[in-house]
Each structure stands twice: as structure tokens, then as C-alpha cells.
Amino acid sequence: MVPIFASFSLLLISALFIVADCGSIGVNYGRIANNLPSATKVVELLISHGLNRVKVYDTDPAVLHALSGSGIKVTVDLPNEQLFAAAKSTSFANSWVQRNVAAYYPHTEIEAIAVGNEVFVDPHNTTKFLVPAMKNIHQALVKSNLHSDIKISSPIALSALQNSYPSSAGSFRPELIEPVFKPMLNFLRQTGSFLMVNAYPFFAYESNTDVISLDYALFRENPGVVDAGNGLRYFSLFDAQIDAVFAAMSALKYDDIRLVVTETGWPSKGDENEIGASVENAAAYNGNLVRRILTGGGTPLRPKADLTVYLFALFNENNKVGPTSERNYGLFYPTEEKVYDIPFTVKGLKNYHDRRSPVAGNQPVNGGKGGVSKSTTGNTWCVANGEAGKEKLQAALDFACGEGGADCHPIQPGATCYDPNTLEAHASFAFNSYYQKNGRHMGTCYFGGAAYVVTQPPKYGDCEFPTGY
Helix, strand or coil, X not given: CHHHHHHHHHHHHHHHHHCCCCCEEEEEECCCCCCCCCHHHHHHHHHHCCCCEEEECCCCHHXXXXXXXXXXXXXXXXXXXXXXXXXXXXXXXXXHHHHHHHCCCCCCEEEEEEECCCHHHCCCCCHHHHHHHHHHHHHHHHHCCCCCCCEEECCEEHHHEEECCCHHHCEECHHHHHHHHHHHHHHHHHHCCEEEEECCHHHHHHHCCCCCCHHHHCCCCCCCEECCCCCCEECCHHHHHHHHHHHHHHHCCCCCCEEEEEEECCCCCCCCCCCCCCHHHHHHHHHHHHHHXXXXXXXXXXXXXXXXXXXXXXXXXXXXXXXXHHHCCCCECCCCCECCCCCCCHHHHCCCCCCCCCCXXXXXXXXXXXXXCCCCCCCCEEEECHHHCHHHHHHHHHHHHCCCCCCXXXXXXXXXXXXXXXXXXXXXXXXXXXXXXXXXXXXCCCHHHCEEEECCCCCECCECCCCCC
């Protein structure tokens, strides 16, 4: 393995000085906080660090005015809440484009519109409005003669995949193919646009620390993982996730459509159960990702596909709800101080080094900022997220016990795990059965955010949760 690692390092070093700028790095500018600097100061911050692409989650006038004349390329967002109106009314779509795009372009260099965000996991069931909304917004661009300069797409989460492992078996969820993916991919092809994808290796690692190496998740040197389906060797979880999406598109005969990673990142802090959330790991993931993208080359499946990647996120956002990690994805504190020091440009990469601690790279960091030790047995379990809501839990439970093939006999009336007779307890048992039956592979303890992995045996009455099948 030493020659492989040596060659890999030499290639990286050579690429730093040979390749001018292959892929592209941008950043997500979220504003769910009450302590952020002004939009004008944010633009100055972006320019000072060489960040020339930004994605925002709305069309806030102060932000778009501040970006005017900056030379920064901008992706704006039509929120999920407006998909229905955009799908049902061409006049709404025309008015939205006039007010939020045409009024600023070209001085504000809007290059893309994200129509919705992760619509398939939106609890308000807006999926059926997605493609009609995209088409109406596009027609509004045509009406304003902006369709050649501004592309339309919609970010999908990896939960839109039915299979993601191995990458070569990547496929979209069957119920989404005919009503959504085929018409959407056809629209992207016709308009010369690209598929937007949000990919977070952190989630897969956090849920599968016993089977996924931290080095593999952080772009560090590792022996690699061979895809049994096509024989390709992967040296990063990020590449494997992206190729699963490429494979899913290929399965539907859409090999020609480009892909842009609209969100990816790693939290610098997390709760006790959020394994791997730390400043060191966040710095390693984002710093090595920047190097990976800016030194050129695509993925093993698409070696010529130079990627545009948007880091999530510009700031720590103190008003975000959910686990601690949600408020700690930022590259910068609201004071504009870096959370950790990584470069964003090819020039900055010349002096970049991944500063790893003496702790073994493939072991979780104990204690500290969000790192926790694994269970003494090395096992993990999948349990229900009680905050997901009854509707989402019930739907996920129905899937797990139905087509998911989980063993749900123990939670039937009179059986060993029927008590306590609560939705959360029953869902936890079913989710864990599904998770264990699927080999605890990445993505098998997600259920659209209705479940998460724990490292200690769950306790619901006298019920014992299995650890393998």
C-alpha cells in the first residue's frame, strides 16, 4: 500500500501547481441567526477569501443589492412554500422572476435558480408541484430573455435514492421515477441545466462508524473500497455518494446531465450521540474537499466531470433548530473569525496541510466537542426520532414493516415487544430490524429524518433489540 499512497500524494502535489482551476468552490449563505454581519460585510468577507460563488436560500433584496457588482456568481432560491403558486400560476412565476431575478440581473450575477430545496422530504407534500413550478419559472425566464444565462434546477437529498451502496447500484426511489425524476431530468436535458445534489458524508459516517473508516470519510489516505459492481476503487465516501447519483441517472439513460453539489459540509460541534462532530474533523473534511475539487478530476465513474461544490455553510447559525450540529456547520463565526483555517483557492492550497491529531484516523475521537466513544461491543442500533412527528413516524413504520421487510412480529399484540404500546417504541424496533437486516449500511437508519443511530442498547420495557441477523 505504501507505493499507492506515495503516488497519490505526489499526484496531488503536482496537481496543485499544474492545474489552474478545474472544479469550483462556492458557499451557502444561510441566515437563520440573529447575530450575523450585514450583507455588505458578508460580500466583503467572501471577496477577501476568494469565494466567487454563493448560494442563498431566498431572494432577500439587501443581499442581492450587496452582491451587485461584486463579480460573485449567485444561485437564488424559490422556497418550498411558493412551489404551489409557481406551479399553478404563470402570472405568479412571471412576477416572481421580474421582482427577484430580472430586477437585479446582470449587475448581480445570478447564474441559477434553485426551485425548492429537498422537496421530496418536505412534510408539506409539495413534490407534485416541483416540475410544473420549474417549467413555469423557466418560461418566465424565456419571457425576459434570461433563459440562456440562468439555469433552473432543484436540490435533492440523498434520501431520494432507493440504493446508494455500492455506488454502481445507485437508483432513485421507484415511486419518484415516473412522476418526478424522468420529467425533471428531461427538463434539465432540454434546458442544458444540471442536477443539484445535497450530499453529507457526515450523516453516513455518524450512522455507520463501525463499518466506515473516518479516513475514508475525510479524504485522508486509506486503502480504498472496491465497488463489487464495477470494480472501481473509491478513496472517499464523498465520491462514492456522488457516483451513486450518477449511476441512478445512468440507469434512466440520462448520462449526459451534469451534477452540482449544492450542499456538503461537516459540523464542528455536536451532541454526545453525533459521533465525529469536531473542529478537527470539520477542518479535515472541508479542507481536503477543497483540495480534492480544485486540483481537478472527476469521480471514479465520471473521471472528466469537474464538479462545482457549495460548502455548507458560511456561518454558524444560532437560531436553527434540531441537534447541536445544526448550529455548527459554519466556516466562520458571526464575528467573521474562521472556525478553523482552511483555504478556498488554488493559491491557498500551496500552504495547506491537513493537521490531524495523534489519534488513529479511523477511530472516533473521544469526548471533546461532540465526539463520543463507540459502545464497548462495537455495535450500533437504530431508533425512532420522537421529534419527527406522528405522521412521519407512522409512514416510516409502515414502510419498514411492509416493503422494507423488517421483522415486526415481536411488536404485534401479545408478542414480546408489544409493550410499551407506543408509536415511538414500535417504530424503534422496526427501524432497528430494518437497519440490522441491511447490514447497518449507510442510509439504512434515516427514514427521511425519522430515525438515528445510537451506540448503546435501546431500552423500551423488557424488549431486547437485536444487533444482527
